[in-house]
Amino acid sequence: xxxxxxxxxxxxxxxxxxxxxxxxxxxxxxxxxxxxxxxxxxxxxxxxxxxxxxxxxxxxxxxxxxxxxxxxxxxxxxxxxxxxxxxxxxxxxxxxxxxxxxxxxxxxxxxxxxxxxxxxxxxxxxxxxxxxxxxxxxxxxxxxxxxxxxxxxxxxxxxxxxxxxxxxxxxxxxxxxxxxxxxxxxxxxxxxxxxxxxxxxxxxxxxxxxxxxxxxxxxxxxxxxxxxxxxxxxxxxxxxxxxxxxxxxxxxxxxxxxxxxxxxxxxxxxxxxxxxxxxxxxxxxxxxxxxxxxxxxxxxxxxxxxxxxxxxxxxxxxxxxxxxxxxxxxxxxxxxxxxxxxxxxxxxxxxxxxxxxxxxxxxxxxxxxxxxxxxxxxxxxxxxxxxxxxxxxxxxxxxxxxxxxxxxxx
Numbered sequence: 001x002x003x004x005x006x007x008x009x010x011x012x013x014x015x016x017x018x019x020x021x022x023x024x025x026x027x028x029x030x031x032x033x034x035x036x037x038x039x040x041x042x043x044x045x046x047x048x049x050x051x052x053x054x055x056x057x058x059x060x061x062x063x064x065x066x067x068x069x070x071x072x073x074x075x076x077x078x079x080x081x082x083x084x085x086x087x088x089x090x091x092x093x094x095x096x097x098x099x100x101x102x103x104x105x106x107x108x109x110x111x112x113x114x115x116x117x118x119x120x121x122x123x124x125x126x127x128x129x130x131x132x133x134x135x136x137x138x139x140x141x142x143x144x145x146x147x148x149x150x151x152x153x154x155x156x157x158x159x160x161x162x163x164x165x166x167x168x169x170x171x172x173x174x175x176x177x178x179x180x181x182x183x184x185x186x187x188x189x190x191x192x193x194x195x196x197x198x199x200x201x202x203x204x205x206x207x208x209x210x211x212x213x214x215x216x217x218x219x220x221x222x223x224x225x226x227x228x229x230x231x232x233x234x235x236x237x238x239x240x241x242x243x244x245x246x247x248x249x250x251x252x253x254x255x256x257x258x259x260x261x262x263x264x265x266x267x268x269x270x271x272x273x274x275x276x277x278x279x280x281x282x283x284x285x286x287x288x289x290x291x292x293x294x295x296x297x298x299x300x301x302x303x304x305x306x307x308x309x310x311x312x313x314x315x316x317x318x319x320x321x322x323x324x325x326x327x328x329x330x331x332x333x334x335x336x337x338x339x340x341x342x343x344x345x346x347x348x349x350x351x352x353x354x355x356x357x358x359x360x361x362x363x364x365x366x367x368x369x370x371x372x373x374x375x376x377x378x379x380x381x382x383x384x385x386x387x388x389x390x391x392x393x394x395x396x397x398x399x400x401x402x403x404x405x406x407x408x409x410x
Contacts (some may be wrong), residue, residue: 027165027190029069029150031140034182036191040209041130043138045069045150047190049123050360053161055152056099056118060084060091063156065100065116067126068199069138070149076132076139078113091339096120099154112302121360122233124152124163138332140185143174148187149198164201191404194375206322206382208276209235209406210283211390212255212313214243216329216348218291218397221390221392222264228311229403233277241269249308282306284321286313287372288353293326293389295344302358309371325363326372329388329398345382348388373405 027047034040045067051084056063061084069076078150080101085092091111093100099118106114112130120250131137147171153162167187175184182249195201213221223239240255245252254270261267264274276283290306306325331337335348344350356374363369375398377383382394388399 010033018131027146027150027167027186027192029165029167029185029355030192030339031138031183031185033138033140033184034177035131036181036213037178040147041112041128043069043126043128043131045152046125047123047152047163047165047192048374049119050356050374051118051120051123051163054099054118054120054124054163055156055159056094056120056154057096058094058156058247060294062269063091063094063154064068065099065101065118065152065154067113067116067153068149068151068152069132070198070203071139071144072146073163074136074139075134076136077134078111078128079115079133080111080116080127088227094156098234100124118152118154126152130403135170140174141176141180142183142409144169144185147198148172148191150190151196151273162196162199164194164196164199165190166198167191172328191407194370205304206285207234208283209285210276210317211235211237211287211289212243212248213219213237213239213289214291216291216389217243218264222400223396223399225396226399226403229277229400236272236280237264238272239264239269239360241268242293243289245302245305245309248288249305249312251312251315269285271274282311282319283317286320286322287324288313289326289328290359291348292351293368295347297348297354297362298355299354301308302354303361306355306358320368322324322368322370324370324372325359326375327352327359329390330356330374332376332379337377337383339386340381342386346386348383349380350378352376373402 002233021265021388030044032042042061042234056257065080067078072258081092091101101116103109103111103114106112107130109131113126113128115123115127117359128203148167151162153160167190171189172185172187177183238255243255258270258272260272260275261271267273315322328348328351331349334353339346359371363371377394382391384391
């Protein structure tokens with residue numbers, strides 16, 4: 001892969017004016033097992049949103065869920081049955097925004113799961129007070145040797161949606177407790193496995209993925225960290241300085257007829273760079289990174305603009321099979337970031353949650369629309385200006401986070 005001269009990137013970025021994406025919030029799994037000594041167990045699993053394809057919304061008595069935790073190839077299931085909340089256990093809420101299960105008697109009752117939440121924009125979470133509803137308990141007495149995988153599945157009206165996360169062994173810390181009779185396992189930085197390949201899903205296998213981007217997209221795209229994680233022969237970038245959602249909605253924009261260059265640096269703007277080895281003129285997947293050169297809170301405005309851009313993408317690439325919607329970088333925890341001289345703060349952080357909400361609406365339009373990574377900087381120091389360009393120290397970690405996400409979703 002290419003090594004990018006830092007000064008060349010800095011020089012180019014000084015001419016560009018639009019904010020962009022960044023570091024992704026990651027999944028987390030915590031298992032505290034003291035069952036043999038104190039009888040206590042606490043398992044917490046969380047992944048950030050947005051998540052899609054979950055068939056929530058409807059009768060609280062007609063939704064069920066199952067979480068599978070796989071450690072070194074051994075599966076443990078937590079099975080949450082159908083049934084409305086009866087004062088002690090059951091589904092309390094099931095609407096388009098959230099489904100909530102509560103079992104006050106856990107680990108007793110219908111499941112050892114204490115609490116389960118599915119929120120389309122906010123992610124999924126589970127709290128359990130036992131080591132599993134299946135015959136095989138979660139076993140963390142010894143540290144994991146390989147990966148740790150989690151599958152979170154929800155079923156309603158015969159339709160099942162699922163989301164999966166993979167934790168590398170190196171992302172998990174292990175601490176023996178009670179002279180080895182118990183243990184605490186903490187896994188961080190979980191990577192999304194959108195097709196649940198670890199649980200038998202089929203990798204996407206797209207021939208050519210085209211990234212539609214702007215200045216900050218270039219910042220993480222041109223890092224060695226990102227380049228090392230993708231198959232360069234199957235990725236290309238259509239770059240335009242100032243390439244916001246309105247530009248990509250314009251079917252006559254110069255970016256759609258940009259000159260082709262082997263390298264993204266030095267070719268100016270617009271440019272189609274690092275072309276795919278096959279089907280470069282007919283990409284079958286597009287990753288659309290979304291920003292706007294204005295502060296905007298109105299979700300209806302965002303949805304209209306994103307839909308207009310999608311229509312143009314389909315017009316320009318009629319063979320496209322999947323369009324991935326990826327928001328501009330958000331602030332840490334989805335919070336705003338102040339910046340001197342900018343009353344509304346960093347524009348990227350300001351707009352990010354509103355783009356997320358719009359994506360949650362738009363992806364319901366068609367099965368070929370999916371949400372991609374929803375990146376965020378780990379701290380506000382990851383921004384170098386009020387627009388949201390990335391500081392030098394943030395670019396590599398951002399590139400790595402984005403690359404790891406799509407590496408699991410080839």
